[in-house]
Amino acid sequence: MDHNTIEQGKTMAIISYVTLIGTLAAYFMNRNQKNEFATFHIGQALRAWITGIIVSFIAALLIMFTGISALSYLQYAGLILAIIGAINAMNGKVEKIPLVGNIG
Template identity: 60%
Template structure:
């Protein structure tokens, strides 16, 4: 993939990491003729983050209610850290997979 393709999709790649609405905006704005491989890669990474966020939220809720260890609720910040890391990669025009979840799917 050449540098100009990455530059054209940089904004949408960053937007894909900003909440689910940003993910949907990036997805629908790059469909059809405007498809960009760089944006598609970051949309996939962002989707994995949001799925992980849902899984962690449910798991932490159950674990905290069973064990009473409220310190486990700090695991809920993991998707936020991954979103920031993904947005930084998009800003730097990198196509690096995110740690832990980058190879899933």
């Protein structure tokens, strides 16, 4: 991937990590342009937000059944993955997010 492609797709890549709505907005903005850098980060952002939703649901169930309130910190997993991905996008890196970057 060349430097020009990265610079052109950087804004959409960063937007994709700003909530799930930002991911959808970046997806629709990128449909016509087909920027490779933005496409990569949109996929990574989608993985981060879906992971966050799933882990939050599981954490809520575990808290409900076990009563261990410290498990509520697991609900920040999607946000942490999105922050890591956004930092990579800002720096122009094509690196997968930890744990779930290879899924799909």
